[in-house]
Amino acid sequence: MSHPRFREIPVRSRPWKWTLLAAAAGFASAAIFSLVLHLDRYVFVAAWGVVALAVFVAFARAHRLTLRTQLSRHVLGGIVVGALAGAVLAWTVLRQPASAVPHGGRMGVDLLWLGVVYGTLDALVLSVLPVLAFYGARPAEELSTPAGRLRPAAMAIVGSIVVTAAYHLGFREFQGAALVGPIIGNTVVTLAYLVSGSALAPVIAHVAMHGAAVLHGAATTAQLPPHY
Numbered sequence: 067m068s069h070p071r072f073r074e075i076p077v078r079s080r081p082w083k084w085t086l087l088a089a090a091a092g093f094a095s096a097a098i099f100s101l102v103l104h105l106d107r108y109v110f111v112a113a114w115g116v117v118a119l120a121v122f123v124a125f126a127r128a129h130r131l132t133l134r135t136q137l138s139r140h141v142l143g144g145i146v147v148g149a150l151a152g153a154v155l156a157w158t159v160l161r162q163p164a165s166a167v168p169h170g171g172r173m174g175v176d177l178l179w180l181g182v183v184y185g186t187l188d189a190l191v192l193s194v195l196p197v198l199a200f201y202g203a204r205p206a207e208e209l210s211t212p213a214g215r216l217r218p219a220a221m222a223i224v225g226s227i228v229v230t231a232a233y234h235l236g237f238r239e240f241q242g243a244a245l246v247g248p249i250i251g252n253t254v255v256t257l258a259y260l261v262s263g264s265a266l267a268p269v270i271a272h273v274a275m276h277g278a279a280v281l282h283g284a285a286t287t288a289q290l291p292p293h294y
Contacts, residue, residue, distance in 0.1 A: 081199035084125050085225040088191050089232035091121045096236025100292035107284065110292060111184045118187040125195055129203070133190075136198070136265040144264025151258035151267065152274025155251055155289075159275060165283030176280045180290055185273035192233065193256045193268035196225035201260065219260050226256040237291045247288060251275070 095117045099105045105113060126133065137144075168176050200222035201215075230252040234240040240248065258267040279287035 081196075081203060081221070081225060084128075084199045085196055085228055088121055088125075088195050089229045091117050092191060092229055092233030093236045096233055096291070098236075100237055104294060105292075107290065107292060108179060111179060111187070115183065115187050118191045122190045122195060125199070129198070131198065133265070136194070137269075140262055140264040141266060143262040144266030145270065147258045147262035147264070148267035148270030149274070151254050151271035154254060155271060155275035156278035158247075158251065159278040159282050159287055159289055162282065162288065163286045165285040165287075167281060167283055173280075176284070177277055180284065181277035181280050182273050184290070185276035186269050188233075188276075189255065189268040189272035192230045192252050193226055193259055193272075194265050196229055197222045197256060197259050200225050222260065223253060223256055226252060234291075239288065239291060239293055244288065251289075 095114050099110050099113050122133075125131070167173065201218045227249055230249055231245060234245055234248045255268045255271045258271055259265065261267075275289050279289040284290045285293070
């Protein structure tokens with residue numbers, strides 16, 4: 067977790083402002099699109115995409131951040147760590163009951179839309195934004211020692227948990243003890259980002275998890291809400 071990995075954001079960042087905004091947007095999106103409007107899963111991803119990208123783009127513009135720059139840092143580490151985290155999350159998917167999976171062209175569409183697109187959106191809002199807000203905004207001198215990096219890293223994890231919990235509470239299926247699962251899973255994803263210093267890690271991990279859920283059966287895997 068060396069400081070140059072995230073340097074791009076000015077120190078004037080207000081991490082809790084953006085974290086709570088992301089949490090509120092996530093909860094409202096999940097609750098309105100699933101509980102109120104009962105959107106089909108495919109349409110839900112489109113609607114969530116509009117909100118998620120709006121929040122992330124606003125954050126990026128406010129901090130003069132370019133996602134391309136973040137994704138180009140520590141590429142190899144991001145791929146390796148992201149793949150390892152994704153393998154762990156995929157294993158949790160495979161432990162759930164299986165259900166029918168699509169075939170042919172429909173399989174390709176599902177892997178792209180529910181795997182790549184849905185997974186990337188979740189990664190950006192639940193992990194990338196909190197880490198950049200809390201950790202990436204700290205001055206270089208503060209992050210020059212392990213002790214100096216510990217506190218912002220811990221706050222980034224807390225921020226990620228807050229956003230993850232709020233977002234999943236908007237789905238009926240996670241309003242209870244089931245909320246623990248996504249919190250633990252996304253904490254693994256956020257740790258992968260902090261360890262690797264690459265935004266590729268959370269994206270790869272999330273996409274791997276969502277892709278595994280598609281291949282195991284969307285109807286019975288918790289990682290692809292909403293379920294009606």
